Amino acid sequence: MTLSVAKRLLRWFDQHGRKDLPWQHPRDAYRVWLSEVMLQQTQVSTVVGYFERFVTALPTLRDLAEADEDTVLALWSGLGYYRRARFLHRAAQICVAQYSGEMPRDYDALVALPGIGRSTAGAILAQAYGLRFPILDGNVKRVLTRYHGIHGHTGQSTVEKQLWKHADAHTPAARVADYTQAIMDLGATVCVRSRPQCEACPLAGDCIAYRDNLTAQLPSRKPAKAIPTRTTAMLILRDARRRVLLERRGPLGVWPGLWSLPEAADATTAWSTAQKLAQIDDAQTLTSFVHVFSHYRLDIEPLLFDGATAHHGIADNPQQRWCTADELVTLGLPAPVRELLLKINDLA
Template sequence: MNAATDTSGAFAPALLDWYDRHGRKNLPWQSPRTPYRVWLSEIMLQQTQVATVIGYFQRFVDALPDLAALASAPVDQVLGLWSGLGYYSRARNLHKAAQLCVQQHGGELPRDYEALAALPGIGRSTAGAILAQAWGERHAILDGNVKRVLARQHGVDGWPGSTATARALWQHAEANTPATRVADYTQAIMDLGATVCVRSRPRCGVCPVATDCIARREQRTAQLPARKPAKTSPTRTTCMLVLRDAAGRVLLQRRPASGVWAELWSLPETDSIEHAPRAARAVGADVANARTLTAFVHVFSHYRLEITPLLARADVLPRAADRDDLRWCAAADYLDLGLPAPVRRLLQSLPEND
C-alpha cells in the first residue's frame, strides 16, 4: 500500500490524541529511531511482550549496534544474545537478512516495500512497521495486537489466521492508517492493543475508540477476535544426556540446521532412557553410572515435550575436539551461548559435582 487514501473517519484522530497523552514514547528503540533498531525491535516483539523485550534489545544492540555488526557476527553470538526469547528462527532470519542487506542492498535495509518484505523473517506487516516508524511512510501493519483492536472495532468474525479474516482485517488496517503522523499512529495502535484492548478483560472504559467499537456495543469483546480452532497437542518424549567431566564442564551438542531449536547448542538426546547407552557411545561417553534427574515438560506451540535428564560422569572423554558439533562448556559460559530455555534452566539447576 503506497498511495495515501482518505481516512476522514474518527478512528485515527482519536487514537493519536490518546497516544499524545498515554502512549509509550520512551522505549529504547525509539531513541535513536534508526531503521536497524526499529527492525530489531519489531522482530523481537513478534510473539513477545514489550516488558520482556526491553532487556534483550539493549543487550543485543550493545553487542551488535548496527546492521554491519550483525551481518559479520558469528551465528553463535547472535543465538547467544537471543537465548531466552524463544522462536529462534527469528534470530536466524535476522542474521540471514542482515547478510543479504550487505550483499544486495549496500549494507542498509531497503526502503522499497517489496524488497524489504522479501527479506527473511520480515513479511508484509513487519515491512510496513519498519517503513512507517523509521521513515514515516504510509504503510499499514497487522500484528497480533492490531488484529485484536481491528477485529473488535469493526466486528470482524473468524480466526485472524484464516485467509478470509486476514483479508478483511488488512482492508480495515489500510483504511484506518492516516496520511500523516504514521509513525505515531503505528505505535499508538500497537500500544492500544497491548495496554487497553487486551485479550482478557479489555479496559473499554478508557479506550479512545470505544464509542464506535462494534464488539463493545454488541458485548462480544470476549468472542472477538475468534480463537484458533482447538487442536489437541501431541506429547513427545526425549532423554537428554547431561555428561559432565571431572572439572564440572558439560558436553553440549549443536542441533541440526533444521527442525526444533535449529543450530542451537543443546544436550545429546535419545528417545528413551533405554537407548541412552547407545547415544552416549555415539559421542564417546559411558553412562553406566548415570542417575535419572526429575523429568519436566516444555510446551511448544504445537506439541508438548517431556524431557527426562540423565546425569553421568564422562568416564571416557568424548571426542569433542574432533567434531564441530560437540564442545565442553563450563557454567560461566552458558550466558554467551545460544541455548534453548529449558536446557539453560536444566543446566543451571544441576546438583553440585558428585
C-alpha cells in the same frame, strides 16, 4: 461529526501512549526491525531486556551482519522461534552486500528479505522512515476485529484480507509513526485479550464489539487442536573439570543448529547412548519437566553422568564440544537446556 479513528488514537497516544521504549530512542530502521521481530509472539515486558542486551552487543546492522551465528543465537537464547534470529542474521548480511549496510526504504525490497512480511515491512517504513504504510500485528488485529465486529479467526485469509483493508483505510498520511505505535499500544494496554478496558478506549463510542457486548467473543478463537506429547531423555555428561558435553543439532526439527544436550529416545536407552559419547561410571536420574511448543509438548527426563571421560574422537568432531560455564553463555542454547544446566551444574 465523529473524529476519525486516526485522530482519536493520536489524541489518546499523546496522553497515554508508550514513548520510552528502547527502540524508540533512536527510532532508526535497524532498531525498529529488531524490535518488531522480537515482539512476534512475545510481550513488550519480556522483549525489553533482550533488545537492550542485543543492541549493546550488536549496535548496528553491520555489526549483526558480521557477527558469527553462535553469537547471534546466544543473544537470542530464551526468546524462542530461533528461525527469526537466523533470518535477521541473513537479512542483515544481504543489506550489507546489496544496500550499503542500510535497511531499504522500498517495500518490495524489504519483503524480499528473509523473515520480513507485510506488517514488519510496514512498521519499518512507517516508524523509521515516516512513510504511509499500514501494519497488522496481533494487537492491531484485535483492535480492528472488535472495532469493526469481524467474526472468524484472524488467521483465515478472508478475515485477514478484511483487516488489511481496514488497517490501510485508517492509517493517516501525517504522524504515521505515532499512529502505528498508538494502535499497537491500544491493543497491548487497553484492548487486551481478556477483560479489555473499554471505558478507557478512545474508540469505544462506535466499536461494534463494545456496542453488542462481543468483546469476549472477538477475535474468534482458533479452532482447538489436540497437542501430542513426545518424550526424550537429555544426557548431562560432565567431566572432572565440570565441563558439559554439547552437540549441535541438525538443520531440521526443533532448535535447528543450536547447541544442546545429547538425547536418547528414553531412559532405557540413555546408558548405551552415553557410553558411545564418553566413558561413564554412574548415572543420576533428575526431576523430569515439560517444555511446551506451539504444536506439541515435550516430556524431558534429564540424566546426569558425573565424572565422565571424553572419548578421543570428540575433539575432532565440530558438532560436539566440551564446554565450561563461561563458554556456555556465548552459545545459542535452547532455553530449557540453558535453565537445566544453570540449575544442575550450579553455573549461574
